[in-house]
Amino acid sequence: MDRWYKLGQSAAKAALKYRMGRGLSPDEPCDVFQTIADEKIDLQFVDIPSLEGMFLQEPETRRICVCALRPWGRQRYTAAHELGHCILGHGTQVDTVMDARGQQPILPDEEILAEAFARFLLMPPRAVTRVFGRRQQYDARSVFEASCWLGVGYGTLIRQMCSSLKLISGAEQERLLRFKRSDLCRSIAGIADLQNDLWPLDERWRGRRVHAQLGDVIQGVCAKNNNLLTAINSTVNQVDCVGTETADLVVGGSVTISSSLRSFIGFYDYRYMPE
């Protein structure tokens, strides 16, 4: 436990320092795909089911590979984990799918460090506190919306709020984890059987970018004058085309929407290029 704590603390510091070095405010989300591209690291989405991700380093090139078959939040988390290996100087690392039998694996230091780096890069304390505003009310809907804004999965944010940030108790964590995604989607967008991702956009999204996939549902923007979206109703839209465009937020201001094929395989550089 002590080993995990010490390594976690050191990686958390490294992640916060890295954010500062990139001029990223501690209360803003991190667009990890773009961060990797800005670092001039090749980012490749691969079709390798038993691989989670890998960081490859050769004298003249660096590459991060992420399994494209995982949910989007997990892809971003894996990308952040692999970026951690790069920034912390671990050299080439291959991460296979975690032990699904529920056993705590004996992880090498590099893995514990990269995990903590990813958590604090994507979910630093100030960003998590800010996203809930003054009320600091942790109901399932608020947590779901916050997880979309931060670019992580719902369960990942809940675990960070409990284990690392101590914002909620273990009992609260269990209560929040019991909510079903379908129930949350119904209460937010009024869609019960949504198969793809839901993006509930509000004023926090002004000037930001959504990394969506075909079939995703975006709530809180106007589809008018936007070639990527088809309106389901006045505020709920479906992503129907590949590309990048800005869209007007219902609350005012605009957001950039980048949409790709579902489970896109290939390099990030080409992810949002229409066929």
Added chain:
Amino acid sequence: MLNMHRPTITDMESESRKVTAGELSRFADLYKVSLEWLTGTETRNTKVKMAARKLGALKDRDLETAMRIIDSLWQRSPKS
């Protein structure tokens, strides 16, 4: 992206037109692979072998795909 007409690519694919060194280099950049990998002339280096040891947990078919990606990296020209 390649500044080539579609028939040119078709001719290359059907081997009715040879690929110039410059074109080959542009393909390597586009696909982010080494020229050696593209022409099938490279052999695996030590680092690739080191990475391969960590790939033991992958399924056979996945291992093959991962190795192809690792191989393609070797001696790639630096990014501008």
